[in-house]
Amino acid sequence: MPLSERLSAMREAVRAGAHHHYRHDDTPDIAAEAAARGLTWAQRAALRTVRMCAGEPPIIEPDQRIVFTRTQRRVPPLYTPDDWAAFRATLDGDPSGEINNICADWGAVLDQGLLARRAQALATRARLAADPAAVEFLEAAVATIDSVLDLAARYAAEARRLGRNDLAAALDEAPANRPTSFHAALQALRLLQAVVWLSGHMHVGLGRLDQYLWPYLAADLAAGRLDWPGAEELLAEFFISLNRDSDLYPGVQVGDNGQSVMLGGVDRAGREAVNPLTWAALRVAGAVAMIDPKINLRVTPDTDHELLREASRLTRLGLGFPQYANDDQVIPGLVAFGYDWEDARDYTVAACWEFIIPGRGMEIVNVGAVSFPAAADAAIRAGLAAGDAGFQSILDRCEAEIRAQVHALIEPERRLILPPAPYFSVLMDGPLATGRDLSAGLKYNNFGLHGAGCAAGADALQAIHELVYDQRTLAPGDLLAALDADFEGYESLRTRLRETVTKVGNNDDDADAQLVWLFERFAAACAAEGDNGRGGRIRPGTGTAMFYVWLARGRAGLREPVVGATADGRHVGDLFGANLAPTPGVTVRGPLSTLQTFAKIPYDQIVNGGPVTLELADNVFRGDEALDKVALLVRAFAQVGCQQMQINTVNLATLEDAQRHPEQHRHLIVRVWGWSGYFVELDPVYQEHVMSRHRHGL
Amino acid sequence: MRGIVFDIIEFAVHDGPGLRTTVFLKGCPLRCSWCHNPEGLHPAPQILTSPAGERLAGRVWEASELAALLNRQGDLLRPNGGGVTFSGGEPLAQYEFLLAVLARLDHLDVVLDTSGYALPEVYAEVVSRCALIYQDLKLVDPAAHVRWTGADNAWILANIAQLPRLGVPFVLRVPLVPTVTDTPLNLRAIARLADGLDGLLRVDLLPYHRAAGGKYRACGMDFVPDYPEDAPLNLDLSPFDDLGVPVRLAGESYDAPL
Numbered sequence: 001m002p003l004s005e006r007l008s009a010m011r012e013a014v015r016a017g018a019h020h021h022y023r024h025d026d027t028p029d030i031a032a033e034a035a036a037r038g039l040t041w042a043q044r045a046a047l048r049t050v051r052m053c054a055g056e057p058p059i060i061e062p063d064q065r066i067v068f069t070r071t072q073r074r075v076p077p078l079y080t081p082d083d084w085a086a087f088r089a090t091l092d093g094d095p096s097g098e099i100n101n102i103c104a105d106w107g108a109v110l111d112q113g114l115l116a117r118r119a120q121a122l123a124t125r126a127r128l129a130a131d132p133a134a135v136e137f138l139e140a141a142v143a144t145i146d147s148v149l150d151l152a153a154r155y156a157a158e159a160r161r162l163g164r165n166d167l168a169a170a171l172d173e174a175p176a177n178r179p180t181s182f183h184a185a186l187q188a189l190r191l192l193q194a195v196v197w198l199s200g201h202m203h204v205g206l207g208r209l210d211q212y213l214w215p216y217l218a219a220d221l222a223a224g225r226l227d228w229p230g231a232e233e234l235l236a237e238f239f240i241s242l243n244r245d246s247d248l249y250p251g252v253q254v255g256d257n258g259q260s261v262m263l264g265g266v267d268r269a270g271r272e273a274v275n276p277l278t279w280a281a282l283r284v285a286g287a288v289a290m291i292d293p294k295i296n297l298r299v300t301p302d303t304d305h306e307l308l309r310e311a312s313r314l315t316r317l318g319l320g321f322p323q324y325a326n327d328d329q330v331i332p333g334l335v336a337f338g339y340d341w342e343d344a345r346d347y348t349v350a351a352c353w354e355f356i357i358p359g360r361g362m363e364i365v366n367v368g369a370v371s372f373p374a375a376a377d378a379a380i381r382a383g384l385a386a387g388d389a390g391f392q393s394i395l396d397r398c399e400a401e402i403r404a405q406v407h408a409l410i411e412p413e414r415r416l417i418l419p420p421a422p423y424f425s426v427l428m429d430g431p432l433a434t435g436r437d438l439s440a441g442l443k444y445n446n447f448g449l450h451g452a453g454c455a456a457g458a459d460a461l462q463a464i465h466e467l468v469y470d471q472r473t474l475a476p477g478d479l480l481a482a483l484d485a486d487f488e489g490y491e492s493l494r495t496r497l498r499e500t501v502t503k504v505g506n507n508d509d510d511a512d513a514q515l516v517w518l519f520e521r522f523a524a525a526c527a528a529e530g531d532n533g534r535g536g537r538i539r540p541g542t543g544t545a546m547f548y549v550w551l552a553r554g555r556a557g558l559r560e561p562v563v564g565a566t567a568d569g570r571h572v573g574d575l576f577g578a579n580l581a582p583t584p585g586v587t588v589r590g591p592l593s594t595l596q597t598f599a600k601i602p603y604d605q606i607v608n609g610g611p612v613t614l615e616l617a618d619n620v621f622r623g624d625e626a627l628d629k630v631a632l633l634v635r636a637f638a639q640v641g642c643q644q645m646q647i648n649t650v651n652l653a654t655l656e657d658a659q660r661h662p663e664q665h666r667h668l669i670v671r672v673w674g675w676s677g678y679f680v681e682l683d684p685v686y687q688e689h690v691m692s693r694h695r696h697g698l
Numbered sequence: 699m700r701g702i703v704f705d706i707i708e709f710a711v712h713d714g715p716g717l718r719t720t721v722f723l724k725g726c727p728l729r730c731s732w733c734h735n736p737e738g739l740h741p742a743p744q745i746l747t748s749p750a751g752e753r754l755a756g757r758v759w760e761a762s763e764l765a766a767l768l769n770r771q772g773d774l775l776r777p778n779g780g781g782v783t784f785s786g787g788e789p790l791a792q793y794e795f796l797l798a799v800l801a802r803l804d805h806l807d808v809v810l811d812t813s814g815y816a817l818p819e820v821y822a823e824v825v826s827r828c829a830l831i832y833q834d835l836k837l838v839d840p841a842a843h844v845r846w847t848g849a850d851n852a853w854i855l856a857n858i859a860q861l862p863r864l865g866v867p868f869v870l871r872v873p874l875v876p877t878v879t880d881t882p883l884n885l886r887a888i889a890r891l892a893d894g895l896d897g898l899l900r901v902d903l904l905p906y907h908r909a910a911g912g913k914y915r916a917c918g919m920d921f922v923p924d925y926p927e928d929a930p931l932n933l934d935l936s937p938f939d940d941l942g943v944p945v946r947l948a949g950e951s952y953d954a955p956l
Contacts, residue, residue: 507770507771589706589708590706590707590708590709590719591708591709592708592709592717592719592771592774592775593708593771595774596770596771596774616709620709620711622712625711626711629709629711629717632716632717632778632779632780633709633717635778636717636774636778639773639774639777639778640773640774
């Protein structure tokens with residue numbers, strides 16, 4: 001579907017930031033007001049949501065059918081620095097930043113409406129009247145509900161004043177009550193989600209949008225109130241609206257904002273859940289072709305070929321999504337970890353790839369990253385220096401390193417205190433019934449750890465295994481000296497390590513055995529940590545996030561170890577592969593072997609997510625059959641038993657031109673680590689990494 | 699039995715149906731002046747040099763070793779309508795090695811991508827073990843064929859003529875090289891030759907791609923096209939349409955997989 005003229009113009013205007021003139025730097029002084037009124041932490045958080053909502057004047061542009069334009073650029077702090085220091089000293093633990101990277105129970109909130117949630121809060125307050133903490137939380141929650149209702153009412157009044165009665169009617173009914181139209185549902189979702197951002201949270205995903213919105217659309221279609229072109233037009237406008245404020249959403253880079261959507265899969269009872277909106281969302285995402293929302297698609301080996309073909313159109317556009325998740329691996333993996341079947345079937349992703357349960361998870365999915373290269377390197381250097389007689393000794397040392405890294409990352413987190421989040425609590429399953437803020441925990445309270453640089457770590461172990469202990473053709477002292485010299489003067493040794501030792505990514509059983517071993521030991525180390533202090537455990541994963549850069553080059557404040565030159569022939573500072581990928585520059589046969597390699601990871605133990613990251617040259621897409629071929633590749637990914645996959649499609653020459661002439665490539669989108677961003681807006685280090693992934697061979 | 703392979707490309711999207719891995723056998727008896735795989739010409743391994751460094755093109759494989767490698771992908775290739783394509787170079791130039799590999803493949807559909815320049819009995823033996831043939835046909839006129847490819851086309855025409863009897867479906871693939879193969883005369887001759895051949899699925903016309911010369915420097919060779927590279931291609935399909943020969947203009951697919 002092509003975008004309508006109206007939406008094409010809207011898309012261009014959003015990209016150009018035409019709405020930025022509404023923005024300003026005035027923010028309500030929450031800290032001062034709260035201090036004057038003697039408010040608690042939770043009350044301050046509610047006050048911030050209330051004042052931020054009140055500070056948003058209704059802005060309705062003539063061509064808009066889905067409204068909300070944020071004007072306040074910044075979200076103010078809850079305390080002055082001095083007050084915070086004093087308050088923090090009273091806390092028995094370490095407060096974290098604002099809650100982020102979880103998924104609201106959008107479906108239930110839309111279905112019930114905020115008034116019903118409000119009534120529930122008041123009923124619980126009456127029941128728990130003797131519990132001051134519950135009363136405080138529930139009153140804070142009600143205050144935030146009222147502020148959202150007020151914001152909606154002011155937008156409705158403005159719409160009415162402008163003669164936009166359809167918009168006014170939609171805002172009248174939702175989010176206060178259950179929407180009676182697809183339009184009202186989208187509008188309500190837009191407001192509800194925008195207020196999460198206004199409340200200071202980050203990485204606010206939209207979960208299983210095709211599931212919870214389909215009933216509204218289906219009813220409209222059945223009643224003849226809407227046709228498919230009209231539905232797609234609305235959905236496209238909604239998708240464009242998600243891009244209006246993405247530049248205000250803090251992440252490591254512009255684009256890293258976690259506005260993810262999960263499509264397809266099964267319902268909570270395990271029935272096929274692909275519906276017409278699943279298809280429409282794929283079509284519309286292709287027509288909009290912007291970085292938000294980031295599309296994920298759940299698949300199995302039996303997924304309809306035509307659906308995969310439709311998804312492949314997005315890949316062909318170079319959007320870097322969909323990212324695919326394999327239900328056959330993810331769901332049993334979550335169950336093995338302790339999730340209920342119904343919840344496991346309802347999974348979505350957090351900002352990038354971490355599997356979470358909408359409404360039911362207060363999981364902290366990215367506590368940090370284990371550096372496999374650092375663990376392997378420490379073991380290799382110590383073991384060779386000590387004259388270890390066998391490879392098993394190196395492995396033993398490596399396992400101890402992994403355990404030590406995991407423990408060092410987790411131990412301080414046991415003292416973690418999450419800040420109260422009364423508004424986000426309104427959107428989750430449980431808090432309004434229990435009278436306990438989201439920050440106290442939900443049904444699932446696990447931590448996630450990334451497992452970064454797995455290919456480089458395994459390659460280094462394999463090099464030692466092959467050359468030092470098996471062939472006995474490399475003297476330990478030579479390798480240690482070469483590592484210390486960053487291979488300067490040891491070029492032929494480096495070439496040997498690089499070119500002759502088998503590497504991860506080629507479906508080679510020897511190298512892959514090291515990979516599997518690393519993840520098994522990682523899982524064991526996480527399990528050994530036991531409870532995380534919040535009634536959860538530690539989920540090991542296969543993602544890297546930005547650690548593929550940081551673990552190689554360091555960064556201020558980094559807790560994880562930074563590694564120098566490594567025994568796989570890697571120079572100091574060379575970046576690691578993003579997520580599950582061969583080490584950059586390593587020769588691999590191709591995507592089939594790479595999938596076969598990463599299918600060997602024990603995904604029943606490794607459940608924090610992290611995609612196989614494939615890079616396809618864009619010449620793959622010449623010819624009519626290309627979409628079929630990519631669809632088959634996705635099916636192969638599911639058949640072979642991988643867990644998650646993203647595909648990037650880029651033309652190196654285009655990227656080089658974009659570096660030289662950024663103004664001519666404003667819309668060029670690339671996949672970075674778990675999200676898509678505009679290439680020209682990335683820091684050079686990330687630009688370089690994306691380009692290096694495409695710069696292999698002749 | 700050993701052979702020399704200069705590349706193995708997984709997820710080869712232009713070399714046959716389904717999910718597919720292509721094996722490029724090194725060495726070719728033809729010298730087509732538009733050849734885009736110059737590293738496939740010489741039968742021995744050679745070092746390619748480029749700003750990115752050096753790369754060895756050509757590795758010796760035992761037939762059993764190559765077959766084992768390909769069989770390891772069978773679980774992905776078979777259920778996705780695919781298999782293995784043997785290309786080159788000219789794969790029939792190493793036909794004994796090729797036959798040894800084919801004999802060891804575990805139920806993998808094989809596409810043979812060939813110039814057809816081989817002894818007819820060799821051709822028949824290999825073809826009969828394949829599921830689909832991508833049979834190149836550049837020029838019908840023998841003198842022109844010698845002029846532009848350095849080789850006579852008698853074997854090629856004889857092999858095309860025996861394809862219907864061999865009972866293996868085939869596609870005729872015609873590289874459209876400006877003023878050389880895209881002439882109305884040549885296209886009419888190809889259409890007449892194709893007309894009525896049992897087992898012919900279609901004729902694929904593969905438009906010339908300017909990237910043809912890209913790898914010559916790395917091979918230490920000069921790319922000297924003795925035809926006007928920029929001349930507009932004759933894309934007139936009427937010689938085929940007139941005879942009812944199924945024809946397809948392939949995207950831009952006559953460039954090598956990178």
